[in-house]
Amino acid sequence: MTEVVYRLYETVDELSSVIENARSVPMSGGSCMVPRDVVLDLLDDLRENLPAEVHKAGAIVEQRTEILQQAQAEAERLTGRTRSETEQVVGAARRQREEILGTARRQRDDLLARAQAEAEDLLARAEEEAEQIAEEARRQYDALIAEAQAQQAEILAAAQAEHERLISETEVYRGAVDRADELGARTAADVTRMRTEVDEYVDTRLADFGGTLERMLRSVEKARASLRE
Structure with missing residues (x-):
């Protein structure tokens, strides 16, 4: 060694x-x-x-x-093996994600369908109830109109009866005048006075009745207008 x-x-x-x-090389450092x-x-x-x-x-x-x-x-x-396994894991994760998304979409569609059905059912029931309310309102309106018409007819009948009574009183007056003329028991001045008083009485009664009838008719028209509202 x-x-x-x-x-x-x-x-x-x-x-x-x-x-x-x-030997050194010249100029070579x-x-x-x-x-x-x-x-x-x-x-x-x-x-x-x-x-x-x-x-x-x-x-x-x-x-x-x-x-x-x-x-x-x-x-x-x-x-390479790790890359392959990674790709497999990623592929499986993607497939699982697609399955989850598909399930979520189906559940969403089911919920939307049920909500739509419930909304349509509620709308149908609301329309039915509204129709029932409208029908009841129409029945009440018709009943009120019938009652008002009956009252109007009753008022008109009473007015006609009062009118006929006044006419009858006038005829009685005329008969009395005729009899007075025939008998000559009263002077022309008394006849004129009586005639004037009777005319005023009849005119006053007719005016009062006309005012009453006019007020009653206004009340009826007001009631009908309220029903239309």
């Missing part, structure tokens, strides 16, 4: 001597010209005299490179 080491140092010294004694064959022989000699441990170290370096290459290949394989 010592001899090998000594030979290595000796070869290194010779190599250093060759470089130191080499420190470059020199060395004999190629001599330097190559010294390097071969140096390589041949390297200890076994150095060769083993070189083998280990080569093995390390190979191991690194294998590790790189394994890493790439695992990366």
